[in-house]
Amino acid sequence: MTVRRNIVKIVPGVPASDGAGVSLLRVIGSPLLDFVDPFLMLDEFRNDDPQAYVGGFPDHPHRGFETVSYMKKGRMRHRDSVGNEGVINDGGVQWMTAGRGIIHSEMPEQTHGTLWGYQLWVNLPATHKMTAPRYQDIQPDDIPEVSADGLTVRILAGDYSPPGQAARSGASQTIWPVGYLDVIAGPDTDFSHQIENGHNALVFVYEGSLAIGGEIIEPHQLAVLDQGGVLEAKAGSQGAGFLVMTGKPIGEPVAKMGPFVMNTEQELRQAVTDFRAGKFA
Ligand code: MN
DSSP: OOOBOOEEEEEEOEEEEETTTEEEEEEESSSSOOOBTTEEEEEEEEESOGGGTTTOEEEEEEBSEEEEEEEEESEEEEEETTSOEEEEETTOEEEEEOTTOEEEEEEEOOSSSOEEEEEEEEEOOGGGTTSOOEEEEEOGGGSOEEEETTEEEEEEESEEOOTTSOOEEOSSOOSSOEEEEEEEEOTTOEEEEEOOTTOEEEEEEEEEEEEETTEEEOTTEEEEEOSSSEEEEEEEEEEEEEEEEEEOOOOSOOEEETTEEESSHHHHHHHHHHHHTTOOO
16 A cells, blocks of 8 residues: 655745845745754745845855755856856756855846745755865756656656656755755646655645645645655646655754854854854865
8 A cells, every 4th residue: 555645734935035135935944944854944036026136145154054056047146165156047956065164155147037946955964064065056957857747857856756767866966865856747737756764855836736635735835744655746727836855854953043054052153263263165
């Protein structure tokens, strides 16, 4: 008998502002949903008004985790203190490992039209929090995409097995076992995804509607699923666009302060001291 994943709760995103006045929807890391191990934060920025996004995210530090930016529409330029620079647009991913410390900027490069993207923060285990910073810039054409039976699945990270086919691996190299899919499903289309038992699973709907176990997830809502079995979902009559995030829980204490995420308060204080002393790469 197939064990299916059920919804534990459905949480709406909360309007927020970050960087230099960028209007966004905070989905994880909000007053309603603090943290789903190993995911620390999920923001959606989606706006037609340049005034709501042109300020971007000027130079700021990170330590202890990874930031993952995925652009659906529009252009974002990354520059960092390690010397990396790259631009992604419609469909590209930037996977940045902050590790022991990095200073970077993430700036929209357009003056009109829609900017639509996501930033996901993936925690790192204690053994990897002080790893060397790394930056992966993945262009849209380099992301594996499977289209069949009314589904288009873009594999940003982790594995996905299309019905009746062998598993395919995502474009990003991850330190910790996480999966990240962008799925577009036609009207009344079924989607099935095998997720390792014990791993957390999250589904964020950005268009249409999606049913899991009889419960309906609407746009701007995140469904937190239980930890065992297959994800089986069905798009509504208007179809559905949604992100699927899966990850093995790290199971360590989390000490968070702004752009630093460590295991203890003492390590947070050290991060501030090191940053002020110019010790970030
Ligand atoms: Mn950042």
